[in-house]
Amino acid sequence: MKMTVDFEECLKDSPRFRAALEEVEGDVTELELKLDKLVKLCIAMIDTGKAFCAANNQFMNGIRDLAQYSSKDVLVENSLMKFSETLQEMANYHTFFSANKLDIKKFKDAKKQFEKVSEEKENALVKNAQVQRNKQHEVEEATNILTATRKCFRHIALDYVLQMNVLQSKRRSEILKSMLSFMYAHLTFFHQGYDLFSELGPYMKDLGAQLDRLAVDAAKEKRDMEQKHSTIQQKDFSSDDTKLEYNVDAANGIVMEGYLFKRASNAFKTWNRRWFSIQNNQLVYQKKFKDNPTVVVEDLRLCTVKHCEDIERRFCFEVVSPTKSCMLQADSEKLRQAWIKAVQTSIATAYREKGDESEKQEKKCFPSAGSLEPGSECKEKLLKGESALQRVQCIAGNASCCDCGLADPRWASINLGITLCIECSGIHRSLGVHFSKVRSLTLDTWEPELLKLMCELGNDVINRIYEAKVEKMGVKKPQPSSQRQEKEAYIRAKYVERKFVARHLALVSLPEDGASAVPQHQEEKRHSSSERSPQTDKHVRSNDSGIQQSADDSREHLAATISANSLYEPEGEKQEASVLCSSKQLDPGLQLYRAAYKKNLPDMAEALAHGAEVNWVNIAENKSTPLIQAVLGGSLVTCEFLLQNGANVNHRDVKGRGPLHHATVLGHTGQVCLFLKRGANQHATDEEGKDPLSIAVEAANADIVTLLRLARMNEEMRESEGLYGQPGDEIYQDIFRDFSQMASNNPEKLNRFQQSDSQKS
Incomplete structure (x- = not known):
C-alpha cells in the first residue's frame, strides 16, 4: 500500500511531515465537500425518482380505469390492460442509487487528538527550555514532562498518520463501488424494459394492423352517418308532430312512450312536462332518465281513459282509476288520439293476458301421470x-x-x-x-x-x-x-280435421241443441225415478251417488243401442261397433262430463278430441254440464281447462243454478274467484230466487261474500263510467290476486268454512 504520509517522518515531526499533513488535511476537506454535494444531489435525485414513480403509478391507474370503463369494447379493454401490466412490471424494477458518505469520523477524531498533543508537546518544549540550570528540581520536572509528552505525541501522531493513509486508500474503492452499483441498477432497469417491450412487440404490431382496419371502418361509418344526416335534413319538417305509434307486442315491453303535460294534484294545479310510458300493464312517468318511474296506474285493467273538452287547455285527456284520476295533455290532437288508443289497447291486452296468468304455478304441485316428477x-x-x-x-x-x-x-x-x-x-x-x-x-x-x-x-x-x-x-x-x-x-x-285421432264411434247421435244423448223414454224414466226419490230434492252436494248410478245406466243403454244402429253402418264400422260395445265405450260428451267430475284432464282432452261438446248437457241429471261437474268435483284446474276450451260460465241447470251458484254453495272460494274473473253473472237467481250473494250470506262464508260484493261494486262502477269504464280498483285487484294465489297454492286455507259446517252437522 502506498503511504501518503511517511511514518518515519511522523516520528521526526519534521517540517516535511507538517507540510504533508497540511496537504492531506486540505485534500480530505475538499473531498468531504465534494461528497456532501454529491449526497445532496443524490437525495434530490431520489426525491425526483419517487415523484416520477408516483406519477407513473397514477398514470398506470388511469390506464386501468380507462380499461374498466371500456369494458364493452373488448379490444380497447384488453390492449390497455396489457400496456398497464407491462408498465407496472417495468416500474417494479426501478431502483434508486444511494451515494454513500465516506467514513472520516475516525480521521477527524485522530486529527483532534493530534492537534491537542502537538500543542502539549510544544508547551513542554518551551517550558523545558526556560527552566534555569541551578534549579535542579524544576529541571527534572520539566525533563520528565517533556519525555512523557513526546512519547504521547509519537503514539497519537502514528495513529493519525495511519488514519490518514487508510482514508486516502479507501476513498478510491468506496467511490467506485457506489458508482458501479448505480450503473448496474440502470443496466438492470433498461435491460428489463427492453425484454418487456420485446415481448410486447408482436402484440403491438397486431394492434397496429387492427387500428388500420378500424380507421378504414371509422371512415366508412363517417360517410354513412353523413349520408343519413343529409337524408334526414332533406325531410319535410313542416309538421312538428312527433311520430308516435303504439306496439303491444314490443320486445322491450314498452307499448308507447313520449312527452306529455301532467296536471299536478296540488292546489295550484300546475302543469309539468314529463316522459310517460306504458309498460308492464302500467302507466308510468319520470322527470329524468335515471329517476325511478312514478306509477300513475298500477294495473291498466282498473282504469279507463276519456277525452277532456271541459278545460281551457287543448288536446287533454284523463286516465281515471277507482282511487284517483290523472289529467294529461298531448302536443297535438293526433298525439292525443294515439295515446288514448294506446291506453285502450293496453287495457284490453292486460285483460287478455291476466286472464291466463294464474294457471301455471298450480300445475306442478299436482302433476299428471305423464309427469316426470312427484x-x-x-x-x-x-x-x-x-x-x-x-x-x-x-x-x-x-x-x-x-x-x-x-x-x-x-x-x-x-x-x-x-x-x-x-x-x-x-x-x-x-x-x-x-x-x-x-x-x-x-x-x-x-x-x-x-x-x-x-x-x-x-x-x-x-x-x-x-x-x-x-x-x-x-x-x-x-x-x-x-x-x-x-x-x-x-x-x-x-x-x-283430427285425422289422426283413433276412430271413436258415437254411440248415440247428439241433438243439434247439444242436449243429452239419452233417449226420451230413458229420460222420462229418470225423471219419474228422480221424482219418487227424495234424494233429488236435497242439496246439490248429495248428487255424487246419483251421478254414478245415472252414468252406469246410461252406459248400459248406450252400449245396447249399438246393435240397433248397426244395420245402417258399413261392415267395417259394424266390427268397430262390436268392439266398443264389449268395452262399453262412452259417448264423447258423457266421457267429458264424467272426467270433469273425476278431475281427469287427459280423459277430458281425449273426449274433446273425439268431438265432445264442451257445453254438453246431461238432461238425465238436471241439465248439468261438464263445468258444473268440475265444480262438484272441487277442481280449480278442471274448471280452468273447460273455460279455456270455450265452456259457458253462465249455463244453468234445471234449478237455475250455474257454476257460480254451485261454487258458492260448496264454499269453493277459488272457483268463485275464477268465475267472477271470467264474467259470471252474479245477479242470476235460481228457482228459489237466490243469487250467489244471498247464498253466501246464508252460508256465512265471509270470503265469498267479500268477493261477490267487491265484484258487484266494481260492476256498478263500470256502468257509471260509461263506454270506456273498466271494473276493478286496487283493493279489488289485490283481494282477487290473493284469493287466486291461495286457491292454487294453499287451497286448504279456503276450506275452513266447509270444515266448520261439517263439524256442526
Missing part, C-alpha cells in the same frame, strides 16, 4: 321460484315441440296443454283461438291455475290422443327442418 318435488320447485318455462318443460315430452320436435320450445297452447316452437306457434295462431290459444312461456305472465293445467297434460299425453293413427296411416311427422307449408298441413290435419 308432487312433492314439484311443490319444492314451485317454492324455489322456477320460471314458467322451467316448470312446463320438465313435463314428459315438453322439452321439444309437440308438432315438429324442435328442442327447447318457448311457446305453449294453453287450451291444448302443449309446448310449441315459434314457427309452430305461429301456425297455431292462424288456426284461431277456438282451436288453439297461444302464449309465450318467457314473455307472458302465467297464473297458477294455468301452470297446473299445462302440467296435467303435456306433449306426450296430447300426442297419444291426436297422433294415435299417424304410424298406422303412414303419415310422416314434420321435422324441425321441414318447410312451413308441410308443418301447416300436418297441424291442420292433426287439430282441425
Whole structure:
C-alpha cells in the first residue's frame, strides 16, 4: 500500500511531515465537500425518482380505469390492460442509487487528538527550555514532562498518520463501488424494459394492423352517418308532430312512450312536462332518465281513459282509476288520439293476458301421470321460484315441440296443454283461438291455475290422443327442418280435421241443441225415478251417488243401442261397433262430463278430441254440464281447462243454478274467484230466487261474500263510467290476486268454512 504520509517522518515531526499533513488535511476537506454535494444531489435525485414513480403509478391507474370503463369494447379493454401490466412490471424494477458518505469520523477524531498533543508537546518544549540550570528540581520536572509528552505525541501522531493513509486508500474503492452499483441498477432497469417491450412487440404490431382496419371502418361509418344526416335534413319538417305509434307486442315491453303535460294534484294545479310510458300493464312517468318511474296506474285493467273538452287547455285527456284520476295533455290532437288508443289497447291486452296468468304455478304441485316428477318435488320447485318455462318443460315430452320436435320450445297452447316452437306457434295462431290459444312461456305472465293445467297434460299425453293413427296411416311427422307449408298441413290435419285421432264411434247421435244423448223414454224414466226419490230434492252436494248410478245406466243403454244402429253402418264400422260395445265405450260428451267430475284432464282432452261438446248437457241429471261437474268435483284446474276450451260460465241447470251458484254453495272460494274473473253473472237467481250473494250470506262464508260484493261494486262502477269504464280498483285487484294465489297454492286455507259446517252437522 502506498503511504501518503511517511511514518518515519511522523516520528521526526519534521517540517516535511507538517507540510504533508497540511496537504492531506486540505485534500480530505475538499473531498468531504465534494461528497456532501454529491449526497445532496443524490437525495434530490431520489426525491425526483419517487415523484416520477408516483406519477407513473397514477398514470398506470388511469390506464386501468380507462380499461374498466371500456369494458364493452373488448379490444380497447384488453390492449390497455396489457400496456398497464407491462408498465407496472417495468416500474417494479426501478431502483434508486444511494451515494454513500465516506467514513472520516475516525480521521477527524485522530486529527483532534493530534492537534491537542502537538500543542502539549510544544508547551513542554518551551517550558523545558526556560527552566534555569541551578534549579535542579524544576529541571527534572520539566525533563520528565517533556519525555512523557513526546512519547504521547509519537503514539497519537502514528495513529493519525495511519488514519490518514487508510482514508486516502479507501476513498478510491468506496467511490467506485457506489458508482458501479448505480450503473448496474440502470443496466438492470433498461435491460428489463427492453425484454418487456420485446415481448410486447408482436402484440403491438397486431394492434397496429387492427387500428388500420378500424380507421378504414371509422371512415366508412363517417360517410354513412353523413349520408343519413343529409337524408334526414332533406325531410319535410313542416309538421312538428312527433311520430308516435303504439306496439303491444314490443320486445322491450314498452307499448308507447313520449312527452306529455301532467296536471299536478296540488292546489295550484300546475302543469309539468314529463316522459310517460306504458309498460308492464302500467302507466308510468319520470322527470329524468335515471329517476325511478312514478306509477300513475298500477294495473291498466282498473282504469279507463276519456277525452277532456271541459278545460281551457287543448288536446287533454284523463286516465281515471277507482282511487284517483290523472289529467294529461298531448302536443297535438293526433298525439292525443294515439295515446288514448294506446291506453285502450293496453287495457284490453292486460285483460287478455291476466286472464291466463294464474294457471301455471298450480300445475306442478299436482302433476299428471305423464309427469316426470312427484308432487312433492314439484311443490319444492314451485317454492324455489322456477320460471314458467322451467316448470312446463320438465313435463314428459315438453322439452321439444309437440308438432315438429324442435328442442327447447318457448311457446305453449294453453287450451291444448302443449309446448310449441315459434314457427309452430305461429301456425297455431292462424288456426284461431277456438282451436288453439297461444302464449309465450318467457314473455307472458302465467297464473297458477294455468301452470297446473299445462302440467296435467303435456306433449306426450296430447300426442297419444291426436297422433294415435299417424304410424298406422303412414303419415310422416314434420321435422324441425321441414318447410312451413308441410308443418301447416300436418297441424291442420292433426287439430282441425283430427285425422289422426283413433276412430271413436258415437254411440248415440247428439241433438243439434247439444242436449243429452239419452233417449226420451230413458229420460222420462229418470225423471219419474228422480221424482219418487227424495234424494233429488236435497242439496246439490248429495248428487255424487246419483251421478254414478245415472252414468252406469246410461252406459248400459248406450252400449245396447249399438246393435240397433248397426244395420245402417258399413261392415267395417259394424266390427268397430262390436268392439266398443264389449268395452262399453262412452259417448264423447258423457266421457267429458264424467272426467270433469273425476278431475281427469287427459280423459277430458281425449273426449274433446273425439268431438265432445264442451257445453254438453246431461238432461238425465238436471241439465248439468261438464263445468258444473268440475265444480262438484272441487277442481280449480278442471274448471280452468273447460273455460279455456270455450265452456259457458253462465249455463244453468234445471234449478237455475250455474257454476257460480254451485261454487258458492260448496264454499269453493277459488272457483268463485275464477268465475267472477271470467264474467259470471252474479245477479242470476235460481228457482228459489237466490243469487250467489244471498247464498253466501246464508252460508256465512265471509270470503265469498267479500268477493261477490267487491265484484258487484266494481260492476256498478263500470256502468257509471260509461263506454270506456273498466271494473276493478286496487283493493279489488289485490283481494282477487290473493284469493287466486291461495286457491292454487294453499287451497286448504279456503276450506275452513266447509270444515266448520261439517263439524256442526
